[in-house]
Amino acid sequence: MAALAVAGVASAQSSVTLFGVMDASVSSVSNKSELATNAAVLSANPFAYAYLPQSATISKMGLNNSANSSSRLGFRGVEDLGGGLSASFWLESGLKNDQGFGAATGGGLSFNRRSTVSLSGPFGEVRLGRDYKPTFWNLTVFDPFGTNGAGSALAQRAASAFESDNVRASNSIGYFLPSNLGGFYGQAQYAFHEQLKYSDPLQAAGNDNSRGGRYWGGRFGYADGPVDIALSYGEQNTLSSYSLGGNALVKSLNLGGTYDFGVAKLFAQYQNTKQQVDYSGNGPTFNPATKLDGYLLGVVVPVGAGQIKASYGNVKIKVAQNPLATLNNPFFTYSAPKADQLALGYVHNLSKRTALYATVAYIKNKNGANFSTGSSDITAPTVTSYTTTYGAGTYVPKSSVGYDFGIRHSF
Numbered sequence: 001m002a003a004l005a006v007a008g009v010a011s012a013q014s015s016v017t018l019f020g021v022m023d024a025s026v027s028s029v030s031n032k033s034e035l036a037t038n039a040a041v042l043s044a045n046p047f048a049y050a051y052l053p054q055s056a057t058i059s060k061m062g063l064n065n066s067a068n069s070s071s072r073l074g075f076r077g078v079e080d081l082g083g084g085l086s087a088s089f090w091l092e093s094g095l096k097n098d099q100g101f102g103a104a105t106g107g108g109l110s111f112n113r114r115s116t117v118s119l120s121g122p123f124g125e126v127r128l129g130r131d132y133k134p135t136f137w138n139l140t141v142f143d144p145f146g147t148n149g150a151g152s153a154l155a156q157r158a159a160s161a162f163e164s165d166n167v168r169a170s171n172s173i174g175y176f177l178p179s180n181l182g183g184f185y186g187q188a189q190y191a192f193h194e195q196l197k198y199s200d201p202l203q204a205a206g207n208d209n210s211r212g213g214r215y216w217g218g219r220f221g222y223a224d225g226p227v228d229i230a231l232s233y234g235e236q237n238t239l240s241s242y243s244l245g246g247n248a249l250v251k252s253l254n255l256g257g258t259y260d261f262g263v264a265k266l267f268a269q270y271q272n273t274k275q276q277v278d279y280s281g282n283g284p285t286f287n288p289a290t291k292l293d294g295y296l297l298g299v300v301v302p303v304g305a306g307q308i309k310a311s312y313g314n315v316k317i318k319v320a321q322n323p324l325a326t327l328n329n330p331f332f333t334y335s336a337p338k339a340d341q342l343a344l345g346y347v348h349n350l351s352k353r354t355a356l357y358a359t360v361a362y363i364k365n366k367n368g369a370n371f372s373t374g375s376s377d378i379t380a381p382t383v384t385s386y387t388t389t390y391g392a393g394t395y396v397p398k399s400s401v402g403y404d405f406g407i408r409h410s411f
Contacts, residue, residue: 016077018411022097023071025357025406027064027150029374032057033383033395052393056383063098064378067149067404068347068357071095071103072113085121090114098377113168125176134187134219135234135252136167142230142256142269144298144309144345150361150373150402151343154313155254155271155294157371158339162250162275162292163236169215183224191215193237211240211247229257238275245280267298267311288320306348309359313341317369337369354409363400373402 034055041048065071074092081087092113094103102110116129139159145151160166169191177186193214217234232254239248256269276289298311316338345359361373370382382397 014077014079016075018075020073020095021069021071021408021410022095023066023069023406023408024098025064025067025149025404026061027067027375027378027402027404027406028059028061029150029372029378029380029400029402030057030059031372031374031380031382031400032398034398035386036394036396038394049393052386055398056386056395058380058383060374060378060380062378064376064404064406065096065098066094066376067359067406068355068408069146069148069410070113071097074114083121085119088118088120090116090118096377116174122178124178125174127174127176129172130168130170131172131174131189133167133169133215133234134189134217134232135254137219138230138232138254138256138269139271141228142258142267143296144267144300144311145343145359149345149359149375149404151309151311151345151359152375153269153296153311154315154339154341154363154371155269155292155296158292158294158315158317159252159271159273162252162273162290163238166236166252171213172215183222184220185223185230186218186220188218189216189234193240195240209240211237213237217252226260226262227257228259229255231255247278247280248275249278250275263301265300267296267300269296271295271315286322286324288322290320291318292316293318305350306346309343309345309347311341311343313343315339315369315371335367337365337367339363339365339369339371341371341373353411354407356407358403358405360403361401365397365399368396370397372400374400375402375404378402 032055035049035052037049071094072092073095076090078086078088091111093111094113096103103112114131116127116131118125118127139153139156140147143153147153147156169189171194172189172191174187174189191214193211195210195212197210214237215234217232219230219232221230234252236250237247238250240246251274254269254271259266271294273292274289277287292315294313294315296311296313301308316336318336321334341361341363343359343361345357347355347357349355363371363373365371372379372382374380383395386393386395
């Protein structure tokens with residue numbers, strides 16, 4: 001009886017949970033481009049484009065995963081250490097349930113979504129391992145579609161092109177504020193680059209990416225009653241050179257918020273990203289930067305057992321132009337690529353764990369922007385050139401249409 005009593009106390013102080021999501025949908029994406037004519041070519045040959053189609057489309061349709069909520073399989077556990085302290089772990093793997101294997105490269109099951117061990121107490125939480133970046137939280141929390149499927153925020157689609165992974169950071173140490181601060185919350189994260197660093201450039205022998213992969217960022221917000229608002233900032237070293245003293249840096253700033261009126265919940269977010277090589281020594285005379293500005297406005301309206309979701313997003317990407325280009329060519333003009341997105345969806349809850357959903361999204365590209373509504377396994381490229389027996393032409397992306405019809409089950 002004494003042994004059973006001890007075992008009962010031990011089990012009450014710790015627990016391990018198996019959890020996950022299975023999300024499958026019939027999805028489609030269609031990307032359309034239009035022929036770009038050249039005045040000089042037409043002047044020399046009025047029939048240069050006569051045999052080329054005015055538009056070209058690439059599309060794809062099939063069974064998809066994670067169009068409403070990311071498919072995953074996870075294990076989490078917590079142990080009460082006494083004195084207000086607790087230790088916990090979290091292992092979570094992405095799933096491609098439409099094909100029957102994990103989302104990791106090579107198809108094996110790996111904990112690529114989150115893999116952390118934590119120590120928590122009155123001071124907050126210290127978390128080590130692979131985890132979400134603070135700068136990603138605002139993009140997904142303040143998006144009615146949660147950055148999933150055809151309706152995923154256009155700002156997230158654009159920002160993901162600046163970093164190899166703008167969602168999670170490996171080799172990270174994170175700190176989270178305690179939850180008893182009157183609605184205020186926040187986190188800070190530092191991810192090690194884990195690159196070799198040489199004391200002498202000659203030792204590097206071309207292998208001197210001494211800071212590539214390093215990330216640091218933070219997020220601070222306030223949530224109370226119907227309001228939730230947060231600001232985040234982070235910097236990612238995508239590539240560095242010790243010998244040249246340069247760092248390819250991606251700097252991200254975003255602000256987002258929601259307000260729940262009961263009959264409707266409003267969403268808003270702003271994203272600013274800058275990519276540039278920063279030099280500690282003598283850099284080039286002209287050091288161009290690429291800047292992204294994007295925003296989203298959205299709404300979720302409860303309707304019976306379901307929800308209607310809608311959002312509008314816009315992004316503009318500007319690449320710095322060399323001033324000499326204007327001096328050498330007074331007729332030089334630059335139009336920054338930009339795009340608009342409209343998304344509409346409905347989620348019908350069959351139970352607390354199971355839901356049916358439908359989403360449709362439309363993207364309009366301008367000035368060479370190339371964004372697509374594709375997601376997960378249902379993606380498609382865009383026609384940029386077309387060649388026939390009679391000639392070749394250049395095409396520019398114009399629009400993309402996508403939809404998802406699926407079912408989501410959590411456990």
